[in-house]
Amino acid sequence: MRICNIEEPEPLLEYLRTNGHVRSDEAPEFQKLSGGVSNRTVLVRRKGGGDLVIKQALEKLRVAVDWRSDPCRSHREALGLKWLARLTPAGRIPRLVFEDQENHLLAMNAVPEPHTNWKTDLLGGDVNEALVVQFGSLLGEIHRRAFESRDVIAPIFEDRTYFRTLRLEPYYEFAARRNPEASGFIQTLMVETDGIRETLVHGDYSPKNTLVHEGSVVLLDHEVIHWGDPAFDLGFSITHFVGKANHFGCAGGRYLNAARTHWTAYRGSVCGLFSGSEFEGRVVRHTLACLLARVDGRSPLEYLTALKSDRQRRIALDLMARTHDSVEGLFDALQFRLNQRLSCE
Ligand SMILES: Nc1ncnc2c1ncn2[C@@H]1O[C@H](COP(=O)(O)OP(=O)(O)O)[C@@H](O)[C@H]1O
Numbered sequence: 001m002r003i004c005n006i007e008e009p010e011p012l013l014e015y016l017r018t019n020g021h022v023r024s025d026e027a028p029e030f031q032k033l034s035g036g037v038s039n040r041t042v043l044v045r046r047k048g049g050g051d052l053v054i055k056q057a058l059e060k061l062r063v064a065v066d067w068r069s070d071p072c073r074s075h076r077e078a079l080g081l082k083w084l085a086r087l088t089p090a091g092r093i094p095r096l097v098f099e100d101q102e103n104h105l106l107a108m109n110a111v112p113e114p115h116t117n118w119k120t121d122l123l124g125g126d127v128n129e130a131l132v133v134q135f136g137s138l139l140g141e142i143h144r145r146a147f148e149s150r151d152v153i154a155p156i157f158e159d160r161t162y163f164r165t166l167r168l169e170p171y172y173e174f175a176a177r178r179n180p181e182a183s184g185f186i187q188t189l190m191v192e193t194d195g196i197r198e199t200l201v202h203g204d205y206s207p208k209n210t211l212v213h214e215g216s217v218v219l220l221d222h223e224v225i226h227w228g229d230p231a232f233d234l235g236f237s238i239t240h241f242v243g244k245a246n247h248f249g250c251a252g253g254r255y256l257n258a259a260r261t262h263w264t265a266y267r268g269s270v271c272g273l274f275s276g277s278e279f280e281g282r283v284v285r286h287t288l289a290c291l292l293a294r295v296d297g298r299s300p301l302e303y304l305t306a307l308k309s310d311r312q313r314r315i316a317l318d319l320m321a322r323t324h325d326s327v328e329g330l331f332d333a334l335q336f337r338l339n340q341r342l343s344c345e
């Protein structure tokens with residue numbers, strides 16, 4: 001059965017009943033879940049338990065600028081759910097319940113209430129160090145364990161179409177077009193990252209895609225997952241802590257510390273696999289490119305005002321012109337630059 005829009009309750013109920021996903025006399029409650037920009041997401045509340053979350057990929061993403069991506073990526077997300085669950089401790093990834101490729105949708109078990117979105121907690125000023133450690137360790141575990149099973153996993157995730165259409169073009173290329181002085185740096189980084197096929201890369205590793213339930217993180221949103229450059233996940237995720245450090249200004253030190261803790265936890269969990277100066281150099285470059293992309297790409301951080309975006313842009317551009325010998329060195333430079341700018345403003 002075709003279902004064009006899972007946000008319409010009547011067709012959704014008929015769809016679920018017809019396909020045997022709920023009993024024919026069952027009347028679940030539906031609730032639209034907001035927060036994402038690239039999918040329709042609906043919580044299906046069932047009496048007696050077994051709540052589901054259904055996600056249907058959109059062709060045109062819900063952002064201010066025109067941004068499109070093939071909705072077949074929902075199949076990639078289903079593969080991500082399956083494989084990530086095998087690579088991570090129980091409870092860190094929702095279980096895939098069913099997939100429907102024709103309708104570009106999937107269903108997974110709902111993370112039980114009560115839970116919070118970690119981005120909301122962080123923006124509310126709650127920086128829980130234990131969760132930062134979990135977040136960094138989980139990323140390291142995914143990178144390490146996927147690498148250890150590379151013969152099986154690499155071929156499944158080798159296609160990088162969605163990484164190109166959802167990350168490289170809208171984040172890196174778009175930001176480079178708006179900042180010609182960063183163009184050389186970003187072009188070189190894109191060529192470099194295109195040549196690296198080391199392990200499973202989540203591609204959307206952020207607090208927004210992390211729920212907190214009973215003191216543990218649960219990772220969501222795997223449609224950009226691919227076999228590639230693990231430094232991208234680090235640059236992308238570190239940027240979320242640095243962006244919040246920028247947002248909180250003089251009170252932002254805790255978020256830079258969280259970035260350091262995240263990196264330390266990651267390193268502990270990869271057990272020396274992804275390390276060394278060449279790797280750290282890549283992490284630094286992805287962090288700088290993401291810092292710029294999150295103000296001048298197609299999906300800017302919505303919590304940054306024009307003044308704060310400008311601060312982040314200037315710092316990223318300035319640091320792109322310098323060399324950094326390590327990720328810790330980058331954190332020191334970011335801390336120095338943020339403090340310097342805050343004292344002048
Ligand atoms: N399994 C789940 N359990 C509970 N809530 C979920 C689940 N999956 C998604 N959500 C909620 O829906 C929101 C959007 O989901 P997400 O997978 O991030 O979609 P998008 O790809 O559109 O960003 C999440 O921020 C979260 O609040």
Ligand SMILES: [Mg+2]
Nearest residue numbers: 036208209221
């Ligand atoms: Mg999301």
